[in-house]
Amino acid sequence: MADLIEPRTLKGFRDYPPELMIPREALLEKTRAVYRSYGYAPIDTPALEYAEILLGKMSAEAEIQRQLYRFTDNGGRDVALRFDLTVPFARFAAQHIGKLGTPFKRYHVGPVWRGETPQAGRFREFWQCDFDTIGTESNAADAEAALVIYDLMRALGFERFTVRINNRLVLNGLLEELGLADRAAAVLLALDKLPKIGRDAVIAEMTEKAGASAGQAERVLALAGMKGTDTEILDRLTSEFGGNAKAADGIKRLREVLDVARVSGIPEERLRLDLSIARGLDYYTGTIYETFLLDLPKIGSVCSGGRYDNLAGLYTKQRLPGVGASLGLDRLLAAMETLNLLPKTATPAPVLVVQFSAEHLGDYQKMARQLRAEGIGVEVYPEAKKVGQQFKYAEQRGFRVALIAGPDEFAQGVWKVKDLAKREETTAAAAEVASAVRNLLAV
Amino acid sequence: MADLIEPRTLKGFRDYPPELMIPREALLEKTRAVYRSYGYAPIDTPALEYAEILLGKMSAEAEIQRQLYRFTDNGGRDVALRFDLTVPFARFAAQHIGKLGTPFKRYHVGPVWRGETPQAGRFREFWQCDFDTIGTESNAADAEAALVIYDLMRALGFERFTVRINNRLVLNGLLEELGLADRAAAVLLALDKLPKIGRDAVIAEMTEKAGASAGQAERVLALAGMKGTDTEILDRLTSEFGGNAKAADGIKRLREVLDVARVSGIPEERLRLDLSIARGLDYYTGTIYETFLLDLPKIGSVCSGGRYDNLAGLYTKQRLPGVGASLGLDRLLAAMETLNLLPKTATPAPVLVVQFSAEHLGDYQKMARQLRAEGIGVEVYPEAKKVGQQFKYAEQRGFRVALIAGPDEFAQGVWKVKDLAKREETTAAAAEVASAVRNLLAV
Numbered sequence: 080m081a082d083l084i085e086p087r088t089l090k091g092f093r094d095y096p097p098e099l100m101i102p103r104e105a106l107l108e109k110t111r112a113v114y115r116s117y118g119y120a121p122i123d124t125p126a127l128e129y130a131e132i133l134l135g136k137m138s139a140e141a142e143i144q145r146q147l148y149r150f151t152d153n154g155g156r157d158v159a160l161r162f163d164l165t166v167p168f169a170r171f172a173a174q175h176i177g178k179l180g181t182p183f184k185r186y187h188v189g190p191v192w193r194g195e196t197p198q199a200g201r202f203r204e205f206w207q208c209d210f211d212t213i214g215t216e217s218n219a220a221d222a223e224a225a226l227v228i229y230d231l232m233r234a235l236g237f238e239r240f241t242v243r244i245n246n247r248l249v250l251n252g253l254l255e256e257l258g259l260a261d262r263a264a265a266v267l268l269a270l271d272k273l274p275k276i277g278r279d280a281v282i283a284e285m286t287e288k289a290g291a292s293a294g295q296a297e298r299v300l301a302l303a304g305m306k307g308t309d310t311e312i313l314d315r316l317t318s319e320f321g322g323n324a325k326a327a328d329g330i331k332r333l334r335e336v337l338d339v340a341r342v343s344g345i346p347e348e349r350l351r352l353d354l355s356i357a358r359g360l361d362y363y364t365g366t367i368y369e370t371f372l373l374d375l376p377k378i379g380s381v382c383s384g385g386r387y388d389n390l391a392g393l394y395t396k397q398r399l400p401g402v403g404a405s406l407g408l409d410r411l412l413a414a415m416e417t418l419n420l421l422p423k424t425a426t427p428a429p430v431l432v433v434q435f436s437a438e439h440l441g442d443y444q445k446m447a448r449q450l451r452a453e454g455i456g457v458e459v460y461p462e463a464k465k466v467g468q469q470f471k472y473a474e475q476r477g478f479r480v481a482l483i484a485g486p487d488e489f490a491q492g493v494w495k496v497k498d499l500a501k502r503e504e505t506t507a508a509a510a511e512v513a514s515a516v517r518n519l520l521a522v
Numbered sequence: 523m524a525d526l527i528e529p530r531t532l533k534g535f536r537d538y539p540p541e542l543m544i545p546r547e548a549l550l551e552k553t554r555a556v557y558r559s560y561g562y563a564p565i566d567t568p569a570l571e572y573a574e575i576l577l578g579k580m581s582a583e584a585e586i587q588r589q590l591y592r593f594t595d596n597g598g599r600d601v602a603l604r605f606d607l608t609v610p611f612a613r614f615a616a617q618h619i620g621k622l623g624t625p626f627k628r629y630h631v632g633p634v635w636r637g638e639t640p641q642a643g644r645f646r647e648f649w650q651c652d653f654d655t656i657g658t659e660s661n662a663a664d665a666e667a668a669l670v671i672y673d674l675m676r677a678l679g680f681e682r683f684t685v686r687i688n689n690r691l692v693l694n695g696l697l698e699e700l701g702l703a704d705r706a707a708a709v710l711l712a713l714d715k716l717p718k719i720g721r722d723a724v725i726a727e728m729t730e731k732a733g734a735s736a737g738q739a740e741r742v743l744a745l746a747g748m749k750g751t752d753t754e755i756l757d758r759l760t761s762e763f764g765g766n767a768k769a770a771d772g773i774k775r776l777r778e779v780l781d782v783a784r785v786s787g788i789p790e791e792r793l794r795l796d797l798s799i800a801r802g803l804d805y806y807t808g809t810i811y812e813t814f815l816l817d818l819p820k821i822g823s824v825c826s827g828g829r830y831d832n833l834a835g836l837y838t839k840q841r842l843p844g845v846g847a848s849l850g851l852d853r854l855l856a857a858m859e860t861l862n863l864l865p866k867t868a869t870p871a872p873v874l875v876v877q878f879s880a881e882h883l884g885d886y887q888k889m890a891r892q893l894r895a896e897g898i899g900v901e902v903y904p905e906a907k908k909v910g911q912q913f914k915y916a917e918q919r920g921f922r923v924a925l926i927a928g929p930d931e932f933a934q935g936v937w938k939v940k941d942l943a944k945r946e947e948t949t950a951a952a953a954e955v956a957s958a959v960r961n962l963l964a965v
Contacts, residue, residue: 084575086616086837088568094614096622097563104564108551116894118871118901120540121547125531125647126569126603126633127591132527150593153637158532159568171537175531179868180918182904190569194596204568211905219883219904226887230894252566335883342884343891394529425622428561440662440778441616443786444669448786451559451673460559461625461655461662475623500691 085354091194091203097425103412107188109234111207114186117227117264119193119210122185124167126192127152130159132170135393140429164209164405165276167466172213173394181214181399199377200413211403213390218332220402221366221386222339228370228382228404229345235411240301242354245383246366250357252326253302257295266296267288267357270303274379280301303355307405309337312352332366364388368404376415382406428456431478431519434463435485442489446482446512453513455520473499480519482512528736534637534646540868546855550631552677553651553849560670562653565628567610569635570595573602575613584718603635607652607848614712615656617835622659624842643821643856656833661775663845664809664829665782671813671825671847678854682816686796689776689809690828693800694843695769696745697888700738708732709739710800717822722748746798752780770941774779775809807831811847821857825849847873867920869900872963874921876912878928885932889925889955896956898963900925916942923962925955 088094095103130149137144149159160245161167164187176183185394188208197203210227212220221464228242254263269284276284278300285296305312313330320326340350358367365386371382374446391399415421423455430450432443440459458478460469466483473481484497488506496515497504507515531537538546554564573592578588592602604610607630620628631651640646653670655663690710697706712727719727721743728739748755756773763769776795784794801810811931817825833844844922846858858864873893875886883902890900901921903912909926916924917953926938939958940947950958 083838084578084836086575086613086834087572088617089570089572089595090601092568092570094618095566096566096618097565097628098567100564103566107620111547116897116899117872117890118728118869118899120868120870122540123538123543123546125535125537127532127535127635127647129532132529135527135749145596147597148593150591152532152591153588154533156532170529174531175537175539180915184901185540190571204570215904217880217904219877219880219902222883223887223902223904226891230891243659277657315641335880339884339887343887364883393530403646425563426561427558427563430643431561434662437660439663440665441782444666444782445788447560447667447675456559456561458627459662459666461658461660472623475936489657 090202091197093202093204094477098423098425099412099416099420100518101424102415102421102428104410106235106408106412107206107208110186110231110408111186113227113231113234114208114210116230117184117223118211119184119186119227120401122168122171122187123172123189124161124187126160127158127468128161129169130157132394133159133161133166135166136296138288139352142195143193146195148194150190162193163191164189164207168209170213170394171390173391175449176214176395176397176399178393182212182220183214183321184210185214186210200410200417202409202413205407205409208406208408209384209403210382210405211390211401213399213403214400218335218366219339221332222336222405223335224368224384224402225340225350226345228368229340229349229426230384231406232349232370237372240349241371241373242350243369243371244333244336244350244366245356246329247318247358247363248325248329248365249333249354250329252320252323252329254299255325256323258299259291259299261293262291264287264361266291266299268359270299270355270391271301271357271359273355274376282421286316294379306356309352312354329365335365341450343502353383358383362387362501368401372414375414375418378410381411407459409415426456426458426476426478429479430455430516431469431473431481431482432457432459433466433483434460435466437463439484439489442484444496446477446509450513450516453517455513455516470499480516482516530647533581534640536583536645536647538857540853540870541864542859544867544870545858545864546851546944549678549851550649550651553674554629554631556670556674556677557651557653558665559673560627560653562627562629562655562670565611565614565630566632567604567614569603569633570601571610571613573600575837576602576604578609578611582752584776585638586636589638591635591637597805598764605636606634606782607650608851611652611654612834613837615842616784616834619657619834619838619842625655625663626657627653627655643853643860645852648850648852648951651849651851652846653848654827654833654844656842656844656846657921659843660810661778662782664775666781667809667811667827667847668779668793669786670784671729671793671811674785674825674849675813680815683792684814684816685793685811685825686799686812686814687776687793688796688799689772690801690806691768691772691808692763692776692797693772695763695766695772695854696759696795697742698768699763699766700741702732702734702738702742703733705732707804709734709742711802713742713798714800714802716743716746716798717819748797751951752790752795758856759779772808801826801828803882805830809845816855818857818861821853824854867903869899869919869921871901872922873898873900873959874901874916874924875900875927876909876924877906878909878926880906882927882932885927889927889937889952893956893959898956898959903911913942923959 185505226508282296285291363385367385370382386402549643627720657783725739726733753766806828810828813825
């Protein structure tokens with residue numbers, strides 16, 4: 080016994096105990112249900128892939144190269160754990176799209192791994208929840224993505240949030256008109272940092288790193304910060320930049336997305352145009368999305384994405400344009416945990432059957448199985464300990480109702496039904512227990 | 523474009539396209555629901571752990587050593603991907619049980635990795651679905667595990683299966699009485715292979731490898747193959763071996779498990795005593811469970827487990843006895859796939875809204891969102907292609923109902939509702955579409 084192995088997780092990794100896993104599973108299931116409700120079909124891909132496939136033509140200096148869990152497997156293959164769900168989807172699409180056909184709508188929910196420096200709310204293993212429509216340039220898919228994000232946030236229990244949209248075509252058109260076309264990527268990378276580093280630092284980056292003039296940088300920020308209703312901003316953009324083909328196309332697409340959302344019932348304040356969101360990735364070419372919680376602005380965007388011209392060019396000649404977004408579930412969960420927004424319960428079943436005597440175990444499980452068949456979760460306490468100890472267990476775990484039956488109750492064919500919060504007890508005939516429990520749980 | 527990367531998965535790994543992932547997700551969700559309904563709480567642990575923790579005191583010759591995905595991470599740590607969910611649970615329990623308290627019931631659903639030689643239906647990445655009750659020796663937990671397996675198989679859609687139970691105490695008591703106490707592990711390892719290698723090979727292994735005499739081996743097989751009802755077998759065991767303390771204890775526990783199951787409503791033919799099941803692992807010390815599909819006996823047990831004396835002895839001095847079982851979900855799914863038992867659908871949403879004209883996209887999504895809010899999955903086709911092409915798409919993916927509205931329908935406030943299987947079309951007022959769709963889907 081002297082040489083016990085110290086039980087511990089790796090730096091940057093974490094366990095999910097029931098208090099955290101119960102809400103996480105509920106959020107995951109709600110997310111899947113929203114995606115499914117729009118016709119996105121689930122797929123899964125392996126956690127491990129050839130490193131060549133995951134890294135593609137990424138520069139050796141890219142941050143992800145250092146963060147990758149990469150190794151040689153027992154068969155001598157150069158392999159790595161996926162660092163996102165987009166690259167595996169690109170590989171998957173290249174491999175299977177001939178059979179799947181287009182348009183193809185998929186969602187993918189699963190863990191990804193990045194060996195980044197751990198910080199509050201960021202872990203080296205975290206779940207992403209992606210959805211995408213590929214094989215179409217239609218703006219209908221862009222509009223739908225905004226609806227999905229809205230319905231998803233509502234389903235996850237949020238009321239106060241804003242989905243912010245923009246369009247890279249508009250940004251690129253504006254930059255063309257400002258004479259910054261060849262510096263667009265670096266300028267947008269700087270603009271994307273606005274909420275984090277502030278106006279002055281963005282201007283410094285635009286002038287020092289991206290090679291814009293001070294005047295150009297000021298003009299970009301002025302446009303990005305334009306005030307007004309969405310329609311006012313789009314009208315002003317049209318009058319100032321409508322002559323630029325890219326800008327005009329982007330403006331038209333943004334108008335349509337906002338129109339579809341309005342007509343289909345999304346409240347205006349939940350989906351807003353925001354010319355300052357740029358998304359750092361080169362990858363995006365059209366509509367872009369970010370989602371902010373009004374009560375948790377510090378955690379940044381919790382659901383982001385956009386339209387891209389070609390998903391899988393590294394692996395296939397077939398051009399696959401698409402649009403999608405990703406929910407950062409564990410980041411959202413960590414924030415909710417920090418802010419004490421999670422329900423405090425360690426049991427997924429609200430009802431505990433107290434074990435009075437082992438000889439009635441069959442009867443206890445019979446009643447429990449009847450309630451389970453009606454959708455009510457029921458645990459039977461495994462030992463015939465003192466009833467007080469069992470109540471204490473029930474309170475600590477967060478059970479809401481206890482069912483008690485000893486020799487007297489079995490002789491009379493009744494059960495005691497106890498509301499654990501109110502500490503009130505009633506007696507119900509065996510056939511009435513389910514409805515008595517339902518009444519207590521409905522409160 | 524010349525240097526495309528060939529899109530491919532690693533040997534022994536597979537993608538899950540929608541046709542396979544839709545049923546897999548449904549099975550996973552049903553599994554979680556059954557576990558939750560019994561009060562097992564979800565937990566999760568990292569895919570990566572210190573290799574030292576996963577390997578524990580395992581012999582260097584153990585098969586799992588060769589199968590392990592083990593490497594040095596960027597921080598110089600010796601790490602590996604988990605090869606099951608039991609070892610991580612032991613580590614988790616040692617680390618957190620003080621805070622969690624006992625008894626503790628958990629389930630854990632997730633992927634594990636083993637670099638074994640790929641074969642039909644076996645992959646190097648597969649999902650396990652484990653449930654366990656720890657911190658109690660009470661036989662109530664053993665009885666409950668049998669009920670969980672029964673309810674799980676039913677929830678997964680199986681009617682024809684048998685949960686076979688035995689008890690290591692009985693087997694060990696019998697072996698003591700036969701003078702094979704010190705060879706018990708090797709004898710049971712041989713017995714465990716009975717369905718795979720047959721009687722003669724088992725006897726050969728018992729005599730040649732385990733060191734039993736031919737007479738002893740014959741006697742073990744005769745006992746293991748004892749005929750009769752469960753009660754008859756238990757009565758005969760009691761009269762022959764009731765004097766052995768271990769056997770008597772095991773017989774008593776088996777009787778109780780069978781009694782609880784009977785009283786709580788499990789049909790007798792679904793839970794049977796089987797003295798020939800032994801489970802190969804040293805680890806088990808009491809009740810053991812295996813589950814066979816009557817129509818797919820070849821795939822072996824699909825849900826197996828048992829009682830153990832101490833879960834986490836490698837990591838803590840606190841003794842944690844427990845009982846649990848594991849569903850091999852991907853094995854079950856692969857078998858169902860091979861046997862064409864899976865529904866053929868590539869869409870999780872049964873309804874397709876045909877896009878007649880982009881100008882009505884908002885109206886299409888409005889109707890779709892109304893149906894989604896009532897729990898009906900609805901996809902809006904992303905392009906205004908010819909209606910015939912959209913119907914073809916709907917048929918290929920397995921949609922069941924199409925909704926069509928063009929200028930005439932919008933002028934009249936109606937929708938065409940088409941049953942895609944019967945190719946019958948009706949017209950419904952906008953407010954009546956939901957009930958018309960529900961009627962068609964209910965068939």
